[in-house]
Amino acid sequence: MRSIRTRREGPSRARRLAPAALAACAAGLLAVPLGCSQALPGPLPSAHGDDAPPRRGGTLHLATFADIRGLDPAGPVDGLNLAVIHLIFAGLVDYDAHANPVPELADHWDIEDGGRTYRFVLRQGVRMQDGSELTAEDVKRSAERALRPSTPDPMASYFQAIVGYDAFAAGKAEHLEGVVVEGRYIVSFYLKEPDATFLYLMAMHTLRPTCKSAGDRYLDTWLPCGAGPFKLEPGGWQRGVSLRLVRHGGYFRPGQPYLDAVEWTYHMGSIAQKLRFESGQLDVARDLSEPDIARYRADPRWNALGLFEADTTVYGESMNTRMPPFDNVEIRRAVAAAIDREHYRLTQPNRISVLNQALPGAIADADPSFPAQRHDYAAALEHMRKAGYPYDPATGKGGWPRPIEYVLYDKGAFVFTAQLLQQDLARIGLRIRLRLVSYPTFITLQERAGAAAMSPGNDQLDYLDPSAVFEPLFTTASISPEGTQNTAFYSNPRLDDLVARAHREMNPAARKALYREADAIVCDEAPWAFTFGYHFFDVHQPYVHGLGANPTGVFDTSGVWLDRAGDALDRVLDGGLR
């Protein structure tokens, strides 16, 4: 008697789990050890040597693992879209290879009134991408467009030093009083007080001049148009798929840019990037996995074709100075001494470098006499003893009696370094318990005063000046109930004073001395235990010339030229192959 076929539940959508054909499984398992011994293919040669002069023409093919969210310099910007914004929009100020501000669209500037007035004299005859000439009016209009209250600009308040900012940002004033057009090519910025950081702020992307089509109000639908070397044509950006920029023929630097076009493909993972790079479809690989980077660096044919980008990050363990046990400075010193930063580095040996103090590699001076944080196990135990919680490694007794909660999220190097931190701190009697949360939850917890005793701190320099590290991370003024980057809730009047003075100090040598003293305080009192800095590693084919490490850490392809061996190959690659 056949049973009634009742309605059976189909596969539960929550467990949308693919099945393994046993054959594919077996084949895969067999293939894996075979794949291990694959050697790297050789580089594709350049037609002429490195010393040859730059050649015009060709399309640079790039890829990245995610998508970009927008191309407006006045909108939210992250590492990925900044690389594109940097090509479309040029600014008044840029950096040289040593991270010093140099004029770009400005011909020169004058700093007057003890640092309260910055007068920029623009270059004449600069053509924007819509053909019109750049004038001081454009600079003022672009600045007001970016800082208007209806614009979703996350960096507007960086410019609150400009006279009239408060009224303008509140919507009470129609124009920004402190930006004054004083001639066809002369624009002045009047500041409330002397500001040594203003040039660095101008070098950021926020106030870069936009074409007249941008108007004076931010619109999501505006086609980006600026004065940079490459322009975006209508239809050039297929969201989530690809983006193509073409040469701006009227770019103010004669003969540049060398490339005809730059093309990005989005949502290409690291394995796909590697495969396409090896076959020549991709010219630079930037998102390689750690083992792949190791292989490229070890291969003598590829070694010289690798490039480390600038290190503009600060990573450390942030200890909440308002929560026990980290309200005790000796315990913080113990933590800073207990961490073996070399071990941290081994989790990603090709992209992490050890950091012992507050300034990232791009702006730090190597000074062996500087009292930086150091790994010293004996000293760590000594600090624990001074703190009143001595620990005996032989018996395992002592230390802080309760487990300490460490909040983190599941991306990047943190997960691995946190597990190493656990082991290092266990050796001095501090027991850490990891609490993995989602990224939005992490941000919320880290910035609430009583929520997270310890968490991974990280900062990426917004501009290349020590104030970009000290002011958000370690000053009292940065602490706010709505959120703060001072995740240690560190408050030291002496440090506040030093940093405020350095903000106004126009003499470079005096400034440097002030920041050095601030750095020494922060290393000693250890609101953060500094651990490492992160930098990208690029591999490029030999026919890609002119790729340098932009000091801001942005992936900068503005000076690149191509020199593929075999013109026919060039045409094929540009036209057909994907």
Added chain:
Amino acid sequence: MADPRAVARFVKNRSAVAGAAIVAALLAFAVLGPLLAHHGPLESDFVHGVSPDGLPVGPSAEFPLGADRIFRDVFARLAFAGRLSLLIAVAATAIASAIGGTVGIVAGYYEGVRVRVPWPALVGAAGAVAAASLGHAGAGLLVLAVGAGASLARRMAGPHVDVDGLLMRLVDVLLAFPFLLLVMAIGAALERTTAVTIFVTLGVTGWPGIARVLRAKTLQVRAQEYVVASRALGQSALRVMVKHVLPNVAGPFVVTATVQVAQMIVADSILSYLGVGISPPTPTWGRMLFEGQDYYQAAPWLVLAPGVAILLAVWGFNMLGEGLRDAFDPHEA
């Protein structure tokens, strides 16, 4: 309970026995493995675990299954993870089966009938939902318990409700809800992700499937003569459900549960993959798979070890489940 004929059928079935053997072996590995390993599952060894080019070492005498990304012993971690993965899978299945079984049997039994639901139970349920959504799960449970208790104690008046319709609509809603969002919400509401929150999460998202299967089977059983007879004789619904329905749906129940255990193991790994799994450094097989995937070419053992463990566990539990079904109900081949 164990029908000797069923046991005999089970033993004769080669794949069922194989399944049982695999499951037993995995359990033994999980329990004994960490005791036999040279290293602890949470200790990094920077002396022996690092190869000359800075990568973790492969399988060797010191590290039978190689070292992981921060140079810990994969063998020890695999065995230790087995404990947690198996525990989560079994516990989650138990929760899902308990809830799903109850809901399925009740819905199937009362299908097509309007049931008088006593007011205290109704108020209790509504109050519990309201309290839970406001964040006071404990208070909610209390209200529910009071309501249920009061309605069981005395015969109370109440509205006539299409219980089956209601429960199945609830199942529909839960099945249509985005899994990831639900998991994140539960994780956020419970403050931290521990083993307990994981198997509660999986149990709570897994029960609708079981409920559907059991409801269908209950509909079948309900039509059988002996059930009809006992209802006609006036036996209470609860009695009929426990004495007659439950033993007869035991077959598909056990099978679904065993298969669910396998699915739960994978669900846990999916949770890790999506970033809402258990906190490190505690390993689960899914977490190990997730952590190792970047290195699958340079250090394939990082993916192979947990991958093979998961596949074996899944296979073993599935064969066991199929074997049990074939043993209990040979006609439903």
Added chain:
Amino acid sequence: MSRLLRRLAWSAFVVWAVVSIAFAVNALVPGDPARMVAGAQARPADVARIREQLGLNATPLVQYARFWKRLVHVGPRIIDPKATSDHATCAVLIPLGRSAVHLDFGKSFQKRQAVVDLVAVRLPRTFALAVAGMLVQLLFGVATGVVAATRRGSWLDRLLVGSSLLGISAPTFLIALLLQYVFARELGWLPLDGFGKTVAEHARCLVLPAVTLGVYGAAYYTRLVRDEMAVLLQQDWVRTARAKGLSPMRVVLRHALRNALLPITTAAGLDFGALMGGAVVTETVFRWPGLGELSVEATFDRDGPILLACVVVTSVAIVASNLLVDLAYSRLDPRVR
């Protein structure tokens, strides 16, 4: 007829309930969408300004009311973006003469695009993946089921049944990794991941994710068809025919498939509804830019408009396929109510 109306009403209720719960969950889960837009290093004043712009300062109840009011409404037939910004994020659903019924999911916080546009672009891709996955499932499943049944008890049967058992639950990303490794890396026959730029490339990029998805359900159909055929093959008339030297295979096959049609349809319908929600892990691993990938991104970015739009689409798809399955079911098999 009244049953149909009742079912429709219930379906509408389910969609409303799911979307409302999703809304509540999204509003209550910690994490500030404005913060996610502004970035980790933004200052409180800037975050506050962005929060105001995104309309997140209104109470959840007000936001909820706004959401439903805007979701489906009547508006002008032709939307002129320059004339007014009121209907900038709408899509015309049903034209009604000079007016039309509009569908509006609002604007994405992160991508700053109309969500209807995002969904309209990605929905066909998820649809294609769902259809392709289903086809693979049915093809594989029925074929292997038939083969296994005809060779019942042999090593082939055991192998196929065994792999179907494995198939029922193995981690998608592991399988995806293996398939990628074998077919894309080693053999180079198929693209590794992504979407491609031409239709031909889309088709090639679809193969591996479809096969990944397909094998799971294939396992289920394998068992189903095999069981049906096994039962039939044991019946007397089949044995008689065989003893006489005749081959009853074709008849058996027809009967078996017809009997299996009901549960296959049921499962296929339910499966399809779920697949339309976006096979999240498969889409992520293969970087197939469909709804699944979109909703995962949106969940982690706390991008409410996208998330709710995906929930609406998914629940409508699931509820619709449930409905169709129910109707087909009661048509196909009058024995089961």
